[in-house]
Amino acid sequence: MGILFQIAVRNLIAAKRRSAMLGSALAAVTLLLVVLLSLSQGITDNMIRSATALSSGHVNVAGFFKMSATQSAPIVSDAPRIREIVKENVPGAVHVNARHRGWGKLVSESGSLQAGFNGIVLAEEPLFSEVVQLAKESEYKEGGRDEVIGDLSGLSQPGSVLIFASQAKRLEVGVGDALTITTETLRGNRNTTDVTVVAIGRDMGFLSNWSVFLPRETILDLYGLKPETTGSVQIFLEDEAQSEATMAHLRGVLEAEGFILMEHQAVPFWAKFENVNNEDWTGQKLDLTTWEDEVSYLTWVVRGLDTISFFLIAILVFIIAVGIMNTMVISVRERTREIGTLRAVGMPRVKVLWMILIEALVLGAVASSVGALAGAALCLGIDAAAVEVPSDAVRVILLSDTLHLVVVPRQIATAIVVFTAITGLASLVPAFRASRLQPITAMQSI
Amino acid sequence: MEDSVPMSAIVTLSDVKKDYPLGKLTVRALKGIDLTISTGEFTTIAGPSGSGKTTLLNLVGCVDVATEGVVTVAGQETGKLSDRELTKLRLHKLGFIFQSFNLIPVLDMFQNVEFPLLLQGGMTKAERHKRVRDIVDRVGLTDQLRQRPNELSGGQRQRVAIARALVTKPQIVLADEPTANLDSATGSSIIDLMKEMNEQDQTTFIFSTHDPHVMERAGRIVKLVDGLVVAG
Ligand SMILES: Nc1ncnc2c1ncn2[C@@H]1O[C@H](COP(=O)(O)OP(=O)(O)OP(=O)(O)O)[C@@H](O)[C@H]1O
């Protein structure tokens, strides 16, 4: 087999132009695939990071409380007990926190907007402080200073609020300005409170457009809630891949503890109000979700990108496969007499088949490796360069201001293996033809 | 010594006919050949163009099969063998020397000669290399071991081909016009070399030629005319 490999490699080198052309086409498609995969992975990564920082744990125990058949609130009435149960039954949890939820209006002197409220205890939110970056004043204010004003720690004081840059622009407010919050309470009363903007975060796409963050006490006051309530107990796991399993396990435990659970629905909590309001029950029901459920309205971005990538790559691969097939057919035809000679001196058919296959496989492996590695390098470069995303709409979808690409070595390896295999498959026909060449062709002297 | 060695038949053809399809017609290239060649013979197949020399050599070389009649090569009736068995027969019992040398262009001289041994398998690297070096020595090309075919002259290439044909110590070496692409002096030296190998190893040589000077050197001349043996 060593000699077959040598013959194959040397024939590839001998047909320099042809190998180079086919090789670069294959390398280019591999590169494109790696970039698309890394982009998809980058968006997914952003999504997990922003979702888990802004609106979800890896697993959430939330719930609805209904005062009457038609009125529901996103409330868990006995948070301490649930936290206790989580602590005892989820050994893989690295962190647990609780957040209140609400919905209402933010009003400034020059504008207003609707937003979801998150009541947080800053001290128990290490990830939040890590992921939310503060915007420079110039990012939300015409002629603003090129520096960050305010800081997150202000959120530990009651009556404070963190908003995001695009909200600050619309409301025309800066750090230190006051906002009025209006909401409806559980009982349907209108309630109002004044808060001070203590920090303005950088936009994080979809997720930050609709969210503001307040200290927990402010939410409790606003809605007149008891201190043992919360909106959602968020559980962060050592291994996020365990989210589904952990949720399933917790469901069993909570049911055994006597809680009533809603059926699992893979949508975020705010998409459930309508159903819940139409259901004929009162009191407390718990609702467990994973982070993927909470951002399910965003996963179409990744799915869409993946689908487009798949078809694009499939078409390109098909074209290249046809190219490989043709090239190998030509290559075999040019070497008819040589192959005939090999057969005449005693080379079995199967070795001829392998000789041609190896030639294609070597070309495929080298070209796709070069393409994949170049693609990986390109992705790492783009990621490191923190290239600004030009369009606002695209930023919202990508959940980031800058292009984020994540190179997954396993994907690179898979791309190389798959492309090499495709090259091999494409050359099966010419290889088979070569193996059927008659030794007598060696005798024909031209 | 020649007389004391029992002469056994290594190739026999009895009433061999070979047809080629040519459009709707068939051309009968061989019209009933009876021929026996004994071990150690140095035989040339002579005859005018189109008389069937190549056709005959192809049948003996197991790269083609007769339409009618029986061809026996090294004790095996070729008409009864599968492609796999014919391939094996060629690899182990036959050696080929081609008119246009037919070396593998991407392999160097040493590798070209070594190639049939690699196909055969079953030898250590050291044994193989010794075998290749010995035969390359005998054809006088020790200094060109690492040269590719396109760096060698026609005569040198044919010497490589002879080395490749002989490296497996085959029983029969077949050559269809081995000197046709060489000038007469070089061609003559190639025939000398073949003769030498034939005498030293008792390898049977069957080759075809148009060249009367080459014919003279053969131990036996089988003359074909129009698909039939007319002499020898
Ligand atoms: N593949 C083929 N298809 C059809 N006819 C063929 C084929 N090969 C040989 N023939 C015919 O068979 C006859 C014998 O040809 P062959 O090649 O054996 O002659 P030759 O003695 O080798 O001639 P030359 O000295 O020109 O090489 C010729 O009439 C030739 O035209």
Ligand SMILES: [Mg+2]
């Ligand atoms: Mg001929």
